Amino acid sequence: MDLKLHDKVELKKPHPCGGKVWEVLRVGMDIKLRCLTCGRELMAPRSKAEKGIRKILPDG
Numbered sequence: 001m002d003l004k005l006h007d008k009v010e011l012k013k014p015h016p017c018g019g020k021v022w023e024v025l026r027v028g029m030d031i032k033l034r035c036l037t038c039g040r041e042l043m044a045p046r047s048k049a050e051k052g053i054r055k056i057l058p059d060g
Contacts, residue, residue: 001050003027008036008057015040021057 003009007024014020019037026032031049034041044052 001053001056003031003050003056008059009033010054010057011052012054013052 003024005024005027009022009024010020011022015022015035015037017035017038017040019035021036022033023036024031025034025041026043029046030043031046032041032043033049
């Protein structure tokens, strides 16, 4: 999956706050994401994060 910095992604499962849209803050062996609803940040191994992503949202 071709993820870039500041991409917006929709995850398969919602965050406990109810948000599904996240912003990519770091890309490498780990991926750092920020929930755009509550601001919570998390880091996950690339393989696990890519499995949880439903789609990359277009800019706009």
